[in-house]
Amino acid sequence: MLKEEQHATPFRQACVGCHNGGGNIIQLGATLFLQDLQRNGIDTEAEIYRITYYGNRRMPGFGENCTPRGQCTFGPQLQDEKIKLLVEFVKLQADQGWPKIESYEN
Structure with a gap:
């Protein structure tokens, strides 16, 4: 599996339903x-990780130990x-303006 595909696969599994094409x-x-991302103060890998793991407002968290339960995904963590x-995939795509649409729309 190509490194790019390894990075895109978790995005495709958990995020593409709401964040297709960024x-x-x-x-x-x-x-x-x-x-x-910059306007919302989540433009670093650390902040993107935190939001992905624990969720924020309407977005559920996807971390294995995400709490509180109501904020976390009910699907696979x-x-x-x-x-x-x-996170690496999201940051790279954001920095490049989301050019790799073919890598996660399949």
């Missing part, structure tokens, strides 16, 4: 485009290594 079908101002790969 957008957000639920909350327009909470896209994964760099300008929205992601292992720490998968979240790290996902």
Whole structure:
């Protein structure tokens, strides 16, 4: 498996339903485009990790030990290594303007 595909797979599994192409079908101002990430104060890998792990407002958390339960996904949770790969993918795509659409729309 290519490194890019390893990074895109967790995104495809957990995020693409709401954030396809870096957008957000639920909350327009909470896209994964760099300008929205910066405006919302989550433009670093550490902040993207925190939001992905624990959730924030309408977005559920995907971490294995996510609490409180109401804020966490009811579906499969992601292992720490998968979240790290996902975060690297999101940050890289945001920095590049989400050019790799073909890598996660399949």
